[in-house]
Amino acid sequence: MRTLVIETATAACSVALFEDGACIDARHDVVGRGHAERLLPMIATLAGGGRADRILVDCGPGSFTGIRVGIAAAHGLALGWGVPAWGFSALALVAAAAFAGEPAWQALAVVMEGGHGEVFMQPFAASPFDALEPFASLRPATALERLGGLPAMGDGVRHLLAIDPATDAREAAPRAADALLLPAAMTSLPVRPIYGRAPDARPAAARAPVRD
Numbered sequence: 001m002r003t004l005v006i007e008t009a010t011a012a013c014s015v016a017l018f019e020d021g022a023c024i025d026a027r028h029d030v031v032g033r034g035h036a037e038r039l040l041p042m043i044a045t046l047a048g049g050g051r052a053d054r055i056l057v058d059c060g061p062g063s064f065t066g067i068r069v070g071i072a073a074a075h076g077l078a079l080g081w082g083v084p085a086w087g088f089s090a091l092a093l094v095a096a097a098a099f100a101g102e103p104a105w106q107a108l109a110v111v112m113e114g115g116h117g118e119v120f121m122q123p124f125a126a127s128p129f130d131a132l133e134p135f136a137s138l139r140p141a142t143a144l145e146r147l148g149g150l151p152a153m154g155d156g157v158r159h160l161l162a163i164d165p166a167t168d169a170r171e172a173a174p175r176a177a178d179a180l181l182l183p184a185a186m187t188s189l190p191v192r193p194i195y196g197r198a199p200d201a202r203p204a205a206a207r208a209p210v211r212d
Helices: 035-044 064-081 090-101 140-146 157-163 176-181
Strands: 002-007 012-019 022-030 054-058 085-088 107-115 118-125 136-138
Touching (some): 002 035, 002 064, 002 176, 012 035, 012 176, 022 176, 064 085, 090 107, 090 176, 107 140, 107 157, 118 140, 136 140
Parallel strands (some): 002 054
Antiparallel strands (some): 002 012, 012 022, 107 118, 118 136
């Protein structure tokens, strides 16, 4: 069975193809913006054009635009190929990769860019691997206070380091090729956005009826 993994919730556009428990092909490029233009051509360069028996997509939290691009692609490909699509969390993916790289760690906090001067933060335990709390969108100073001595990983740690350079924090971004590290229970989310806060743009209020 082949699995296509799509990760567009951050500044990176990242895809990977897994077969029988191994990554057989992957692409990862930090694009900033422009996920919509890069994603499908990137998938097409994977082995077999990226075609798979199921699709996993990062549902966020992260970039509003990036999340929508990834989910739209997952839905479209799943429909076209007649295969199932499932979601996973960007925060869980970063945590799983961090624990794999630092097996002595018992717990950590993932801190990701949240926009509007905030960060998304969620603590995780290593064994058994699981989230210790729901994620929250916080001001960096509040996130720093809540660390409680845990090491921090993610693309939002720069905001914490700007406050306290001595913080045990390392830059990291989710990579599609790390999706194999996630337990099955964390790769079966509904394919819908995990935004973390309200969208910036909101529909205009309905106009009041004109009276004669």
